[in-house]
Amino acid sequence: MNYKNNKYILKFKRFLYYIYGEKFFKQLDYNWSDYPSRSEIINKLIATKKYSSFLEIGCDKNVNFSNVSISRKVGVDPNSGGTHKMTSDEFFKINKEKFDLIFIDGLHVTSQVDRDIDNSLKCINKNGLILLHDCLPKKIWHQVVPCIYPKWNGDVWKSIVKSRTRDDINTYTIIADHGIGLIIKEKNKKILNLSKEKLKKLKFKDYFNNHSEYMNLISVEKFFDIVKQQ
Ligand SMILES: C[S@@+](CC[C@H](N)C(=O)[O-])C[C@H]1O[C@@H](n2cnc3c(N)ncnc32)[C@H](O)[C@@H]1O
Helix, strand or coil, rough: CCCHHHHHHHHHHHHHHHHHHHCCCCCCCCCHHHHHHHHHHHHHHHHHHHCCCEEEEECCCCCHHHCCCCCCEEEEEECCCCCCCHHHHHHHCCCCCEEEEEEEEECCCCCHHHHHHHHHCCEEEEEEEEEECCCCCCHHHHCCCCCCCCCCCCCHHHHHHHHHCCCCCCCEEEEECCCCCEECCCCCCCCCCCCHHHHCCCHHHHHHHHHHHCCCEEEEEHHHHHHHCC
């Protein structure tokens, strides 16, 4: 039995969080089934850009990995799926390959996502793109770390906000499939000015009230306009 994900234990953890955690319970009202899925977006992107190599960090049951149509595919997961049974940190230590497209969907904890972004930037081809899953949690329960809710986005969104303050990368969030981050290795065209102190203290309330600006939200159509011009 997996005690960590037992629904009564998760409920108890939510009760503790309710007492001791951040009290902000407003919700964003995206209905993700109204938007294209990550696999549809990834396959259209591969066809548009004529990409030939793909790396997925965090594959689980290969729901996305097995749907991606491309000649070279590498998948990394310490538990299940993909082609390399190891953590992303272990993989990036031994990897010598470069990729056209990298999809980051491993451990949804901002410190790990920050490392996955930095390591991906070192092995992305010129004209390549980095996508990240789970950037738009709808409610506080979806983003609390460690996981206390079955559908977990974690605090990946904080890594996107941090990326938005860097001038060496250009970061957007596509409104589709729980929020898909986009990182382009080019000068930031719309830098977000937030102090390091503010970045360290980011709360769900800050995200909720400012998510359009903080995450640099774009539609799926706008995403394809951007990548066609890239
Ligand atoms: C949300 S699932 C991935 C889902 C998959 N990308 C998809 O679209 O269907 C997250 C996966 O990340 C894996 N994971 C956890 N920690 C990891 C790490 N440090 N490096 C790589 N993968 C990790 C977990 O084992 C889990 O299978």
